[in-house]
Amino acid sequence: MHFTLIPITLALALPAFASPVETVEKRTAVDFLNPTDGGGSWLDMAAPPLGEPLNVVVSGLSSPELLDLSSGVFLKYAEAIGFDTECLGLHLGGPQSANLGDGRGYVNQTEELRESYGVDGSIGTCLETLEGGNHFRVFPQAGTNAIFLAVSQEQDLENSHNIVPNGYDVGRDALVAGAVGKTTYFDLLEFKTYTFETTAVNMTGLIAPGSNGVNHGIAQDGIVTLLTVTYST
Template sequence: MLGLHFILLGFQALSTALTSHGVAFYDPTQSGGSMLDNAGGGGGEPLNVIISGLSSPAVLTDDGILHFAQAVGFSYECLGFHLGDPQSANLGDGNGWVNQTMELRQDYGDDEIGTCLETLVGGNHFRVYRQNGTAANSGALFLAVSQEEDLAEGHTIIPDGYNIGRDKLVANAVGVTSHEYTTYSTVAQNLTGLLAAGSVGVNHGIATDGMTVLLTVTIIDHS
């Protein structure tokens, strides 16, 4: 039976989410990890969206998350160039602190060159981290999503940018979306107890509401 079961222990959401097909994700904080990445300078960005390990396996690959991102308004960075140092995350899977797998940016309707506009005028973007160590191998993708200022402002995060970025991505993703020959159906579940609300430890001192959104992405057509 394919089901998703979350057991709440006090105020801590345990992420075992057991089904016959595996787990949605493991809570990084239960095994020495963090729900904040390491942005340098002592602060971190919240891992505020999780692509469930119960999603279609093809979605959870590097190519798969890129194609899904393109279906919901994001794409690879402008001309493949990355500005700034990569950030790292410890997902409690035994791999320790690992650099982001990729960073994807809002594409303004053009997945080839649209992210160049995002580089100039700002917009939504997210970093991807994969939970695949031997201690917690869910295959889930943890995303640090945020809305950022334009190039002139150094791409700093806008006020309330972590909540805003998360909510924009989720709004674009939920329901049926498609890109080229692949169609996706995505459902969302709001989770509390993984991230602490407020600004303690958060990069730029920007407070968050403490909500993490779990997305389960299913490929319903690939023709």
């Protein structure tokens, strides 16, 4: 498995093209546990036997408040990088599940967040529902508290939200480009600013590149991006 650091100064660059890079031979295991080591998979279960790549991981070395999904801080982070809860809180279709190798087997996603098009609140995601855009599913890993994300860019409602060509890589790259560096979210109800600092590392050797086992038969490049997020107010 190989890692590539993405410098903060390249926040707007796509991870696949980040340069210069530094190779990291080892990282502490508390970032996450490799799902395959515990009998899991880097593909979730979308349309059995096909799955969608878990192509972004929020490191277990991130701020504890962020990793505690019950705290609400992760949602503020999602809002800071351009995502929000689903349109009017409504969800169509069944949840996907993932086996993260943490001894729990396949567990349903905890939530699905959609691109908000710069509009505060879930009303913004109604545009994504109609027009298509980026979205991700959330899967926490027991033991490490790392959060695995299945990110993809999808078509509009008329095209049944099918994934766009190269949509797994495109969705991942867009999320990472919007997350790396400093982002903030101001909560009007709390009158409070949430501040996040994000660094990113590209990892290879975890998912085999290509379309084997991948939903919709869409090939992906095999890159998983590890985000480490520091939260402050």
